[in-house]
Amino acid sequence: MPRPTLARRLSRWLTRAVLIFVASSVIWVGLYRFLPPPITTTMIVNAFDGRGINKDWMSIDDMSPNMARAAIAAEDGNFCTHNGFDFKAIQKAMESNFRGVRKIRGGSTISQQTAKNAFLWQNGGYFRKALEAWFTVLIETLWTKKRIMEVYLNIAETGIGTYGANAGAIRYFGHDASRLTRAEAARIAAVLPLPKKREAISPTGFTRRYGNMISRRIGQVSRYGFDSCLK
Numbered sequence: 001m002p003r004p005t006l007a008r009r010l011s012r013w014l015t016r017a018v019l020i021f022v023a024s025s026v027i028w029v030g031l032y033r034f035l036p037p038p039i040t041t042t043m044i045v046n047a048f049d050g051r052g053i054n055k056d057w058m059s060i061d062d063m064s065p066n067m068a069r070a071a072i073a074a075e076d077g078n079f080c081t082h083n084g085f086d087f088k089a090i091q092k093a094m095e096s097n098f099r100g101v102r103k104i105r106g107g108s109t110i111s112q113q114t115a116k117n118a119f120l121w122q123n124g125g126y127f128r129k130a131l132e133a134w135f136t137v138l139i140e141t142l143w144t145k146k147r148i149m150e151v152y153l154n155i156a157e158t159g160i161g162t163y164g165a166n167a168g169a170i171r172y173f174g175h176d177a178s179r180l181t182r183a184e185a186a187r188i189a190a191v192l193p194l195p196k197k198r199e200a201i202s203p204t205g206f207t208r209r210y211g212n213m214i215s216r217r218i219g220q221v222s223r224y225g226f227d228s229c230l231k
Contacts, residue, residue, distance in 0.1 A: 025119075029138040032118060033147060040155055041121040043163060051161035056176075058166040060150035060230070064180040066218060067165045068149050069227050070189035073217035074210075076110040079149070080229035084111040084140040085133075112136050114152040145229035153177075157195040158188055172200040186215035 004012070036057045043053045060068065072079050078086050089107040108116075115135035120128055139148055158168030166177040168188045173180070180188070187200035190211035198207045221227050 025135065025138060026142070028119065029135065029142050032151065033143050037118050037151065037155055040117055040163075042117060042157060045121075046157075046161055053163065054161050054167050054171070055154070055163040056167045056170065057154050057164065058177050060146060060153065063153065063165060063177045064185060065222075065227070065230075066180050066182045066185035067153055067177055067188065068230055069218045069221040070182075070185035070214055071110060071149065071153060071192070072226055073186075073221050074189040074214045075113070075192065077221075077226060079110050080145060080226060082109060082111075084109060084136040109136075110152050111140055111148055113156070114148050115139055117155050117157075118151055149230055156192055158191055159199070160196050162195075168200065182218050183211070183215050186218060187211045189214050 039053070043055070047053050076086065076089075078089070086107060086109050089109070092107070112132055115138075116122070116128075116132050118139075119135045120131055143151075154164040154166070156165075157163055158165060159171055162168055162171050165180070165185075165188055168191070169175060169177040169180055169184065172188070173184050184200070187203060187207075190203065190207050191198045191200050200211075203211055
């Protein structure tokens with residue numbers, strides 16, 4: 001019997017590798033539906049840089065609803081209605097970037113950010129974006145929207161070496177996330193895009209204006225049911 005050609009052996013190896021990746025990623029995502037992610041790549045990288053890891057998991061049921069509403073108001077107004085990808089936001093981001101505006105817009109949803117934070121790494125090019133899309137599909141399929149928000153609010157970087165809304169609330173305001181006011185939740189949400197450069201305590205300039213805008217939007221999120229999938 002003739003030996004398989006090199007091309008055939010490579011094809012078999014690639015097929016096997018893809019199947020292993022698919023199976024392992026499905027199991028990984030399935031476990032995180034019930035278990036808190038113990039650590040993330042971002043936490044590990046920052047710890048090696050000497051920033052430490054300060055986190056304190058809190059169930060979304062125990063967290064003030066102001067925090068989830070602030071995240072929706074700031075990051076993803078269509079969170080409850082899209083399937084993980086907000087194509088209108090992506091189109092607007094592409095148009096904004098094409099025009100060369102000073103502030104580069106992103107189109108990532110909370111689902112995409114959760115997939116990146118929980119399973120992947122920061123930065124990266126098209127390869128990481130492809131993996132991010134795959135994990136976004138998985139969490140949208142295997143998790144509930146409420147679970148996606150819960151994981152996001154517990155692993156997102158809210159300050160240097162600080163992860164999650166609860167640890168951020170303790171760091172900035174001296175109490176846990178169950179007592180976050182609308183203004184406090186808005187300030188944490190304003191920090192999320194640049195947690196190493198922004199502070200929620202006595203914010204100034206853009207961070208203060210952005211936080212105030214988010215605070216006003218929280219009422220709209222509640223009033224018009226933009227957080228309905230979390231109830």
